[in-house]
Amino acid sequence: MTEFRRDPIIGRWVIIAEERGKRPSDFTDEEYSVQRGFCPFCQGNEGWTPPEILAVRASKTGANRPGWQLRVVPNKYPALVTQGDLDRREFGLYEKMSGIGAHEVIIETPDHTVSLADLPLDHFCIVIESFKARLLALSKDARFELAIIFKNHGRPAGASLEHSHSQLIALPIIPKRVSEELQGALNYFLAKNQCIYCEIIRTELERCERVIDVSEHFILLAPYASRFPFEMWLLPREHSSHFERTSPDMLNHLADFMKKALLRMNQALASPPYNFLLHTSPFSDKSARYYHWHFEIIPKLSRIAGFEWGTGFYINPTSPEQATRFLKGSE
Amino acid sequence: MTEFRRDPIIGRWVIIAEERGKRPSDFTDEEYSVQRGFCPFCQGNEGWTPPEILAVRASKTGANRPGWQLRVVPNKYPALVTQGDLDRREFGLYEKMSGIGAHEVIIETPDHTVSLADLPLDHFCIVIESFKARLLALSKDARFELAIIFKNHGRPAGASLEHSHSQLIALPIIPKRVSEELQGALNYFLAKNQCIYCEIIRTELERCERVIDVSEHFILLAPYASRFPFEMWLLPREHSSHFERTSPDMLNHLADFMKKALLRMNQALASPPYNFLLHTSPFSDKSARYYHWHFEIIPKLSRIAGFEWGTGFYINPTSPEQATRFLKGSE
Numbered sequence: 001m002t003e004f005r006r007d008p009i010i011g012r013w014v015i016i017a018e019e020r021g022k023r024p025s026d027f028t029d030e031e032y033s034v035q036r037g038f039c040p041f042c043q044g045n046e047g048w049t050p051p052e053i054l055a056v057r058a059s060k061t062g063a064n065r066p067g068w069q070l071r072v073v074p075n076k077y078p079a080l081v082t083q084g085d086l087d088r089r090e091f092g093l094y095e096k097m098s099g100i101g102a103h104e105v106i107i108e109t110p111d112h113t114v115s116l117a118d119l120p121l122d123h124f125c126i127v128i129e130s131f132k133a134r135l136l137a138l139s140k141d142a143r144f145e146l147a148i149i150f151k152n153h154g155r156p157a158g159a160s161l162e163h164s165h166s167q168l169i170a171l172p173i174i175p176k177r178v179s180e181e182l183q184g185a186l187n188y189f190l191a192k193n194q195c196i197y198c199e200i201i202r203t204e205l206e207r208c209e210r211v212i213d214v215s216e217h218f219i220l221l222a223p224y225a226s227r228f229p230f231e232m233w234l235l236p237r238e239h240s241s242h243f244e245r246t247s248p249d250m251l252n253h254l255a256d257f258m259k260k261a262l263l264r265m266n267q268a269l270a271s272p273p274y275n276f277l278l279h280t281s282p283f284s285d286k287s288a289r290y291y292h293w294h295f296e297i298i299p300k301l302s303r304i305a306g307f308e309w310g311t312g313f314y315i316n317p318t319s320p321e322q323a324t325r326f327l328k329g330s331e
Numbered sequence: 332m333t334e335f336r337r338d339p340i341i342g343r344w345v346i347i348a349e350e351r352g353k354r355p356s357d358f359t360d361e362e363y364s365v366q367r368g369f370c371p372f373c374q375g376n377e378g379w380t381p382p383e384i385l386a387v388r389a390s391k392t393g394a395n396r397p398g399w400q401l402r403v404v405p406n407k408y409p410a411l412v413t414q415g416d417l418d419r420r421e422f423g424l425y426e427k428m429s430g431i432g433a434h435e436v437i438i439e440t441p442d443h444t445v446s447l448a449d450l451p452l453d454h455f456c457i458v459i460e461s462f463k464a465r466l467l468a469l470s471k472d473a474r475f476e477l478a479i480i481f482k483n484h485g486r487p488a489g490a491s492l493e494h495s496h497s498q499l500i501a502l503p504i505i506p507k508r509v510s511e512e513l514q515g516a517l518n519y520f521l522a523k524n525q526c527i528y529c530e531i532i533r534t535e536l537e538r539c540e541r542v543i544d545v546s547e548h549f550i551l552l553a554p555y556a557s558r559f560p561f562e563m564w565l566l567p568r569e570h571s572s573h574f575e576r577t578s579p580d581m582l583n584h585l586a587d588f589m590k591k592a593l594l595r596m597n598q599a600l601a602s603p604p605y606n607f608l609l610h611t612s613p614f615s616d617k618s619a620r621y622y623h624w625h626f627e628i629i630p631k632l633s634r635i636a637g638f639e640w641g642t643g644f645y646i647n648p649t650s651p652e653q654a655t656r657f658l659k660g661s662e
Contacts, residue, residue, distance in 0.1 A: 007556035016556075148638060225337060309606065310508070311508050312506055316348065
């Protein structure tokens, strides 16, 4: 049974996903090692994944057969299930709901050996377009409040399969950390009648010391209060609340800009393991003037230790200014 | 310069500690590997640490010389510095303060080869007593709001040195995650005139399914909304807000109970890397009836991936009930 459980003190929801359950003896490095040899995401192995939800494929090829450039499939070991009702229950101190949600995998390429950053630009663009397509589709399911798209690249960043892929999780509730961000942005908007991300972009462009790259339409920043060494935020320069509303033309610009950002990171930091995560407005917030979609990109260079997880207070040994200079090649 | 920086959107403080700064090329496994060979925490190498703040040592031995059982020293590469004023400044969107605080290391034993759980009980007791002594001392410094004591055991849990040690960080501000916990507990107290941790203990003792161990004075639980596989909370059964007020007699009981908890974890999970973290009331909250000190103990079995850090929403593949059965040896 997969279920959401609410911590009675802090109000944080947790997903208890026992179907993914492992015996403690399974929690070894072996089990977590990136599998070599057989890969369920490779061309020809389509039968090893659940049936595809979306695919970009040559015109005469059939679904779940070879001939594709990108496939989106349900996660074979989903943390959440798509069928059923939320069935929210309280009993004394505790509260739980069924683990309803969508958990999808975006297989970015049929080629096992290539990483996202190294995909040709037109292929990178297909990946970005698939993000939009899935967000649009899931936004029509009234059970979902929000979807998160993220990538774990490399074992230290949490990837269990080597083959380049991203993941999408759609949720019936807004996670605590996300709702704090939405609330913080809303508070600023109510006070100043302005989007705080637009204001950050303006401030950073004036100061320059934390701007890693900028194009006509996008900006790549080292955020002022970076939690991690070389943390980067990628934002559209013009206010935009929902990623799924991005125009096809702008998606092309984004692909170009984001590919460059990943290549820059790979160049400066020797192709590190990394995570990225797309933050975008809740589906039901039709005209979010206060929230501005963006990618957070985090190279996985340091371990999160006891102090950090226990306090939410991060110790970052590299200032964002130093990170910016290094990523720009000026240090 | 070490400084606190506040994220303008979410309000989270981050410590930017550039003195600890590493060149990106330093972020390799080499650099992070547990050092073998020379160890600054071993007996005879006292000169390699800053002068001791506290030591338990044979009566005729001099400070910073061999002959000790436990030493507390300032961290040689502190994330925070003890001298100076907070110098809080706002400039536009951003806010910062000097990185004032205490960062200490508790070297738990002169023996490089023994781990905390395997220390003889009387020595384990000395470790627990040192926690109390340092909290009492730091509570008298009016600049500090709170201290956190934590342990990173093993490389995957963030330890950079193998020799058994814990750390203490005293802070002039209350970290976000901690203040959320305090606030949640206070809200419950205001509504029900009762400590929520006392209520959790009562509920869990009735149900039994998440009680791993219990003695006359302490209880070891798998919390209902566990974020991590085999997460454990250790609490005194009787309400107690401040760890540093624990009586010497009760500290003895605690040492016995906590040693057993660590041995149980080592037995069931093959001596995993782990973190523990002591949560206790802020120094200035003189009569905190709403907050109950406790240890969180987390074996480091899974990696935190993109989804978790981006949302604060944890996916836990092992339910606390299953974890309890396994830790009790009944599964």
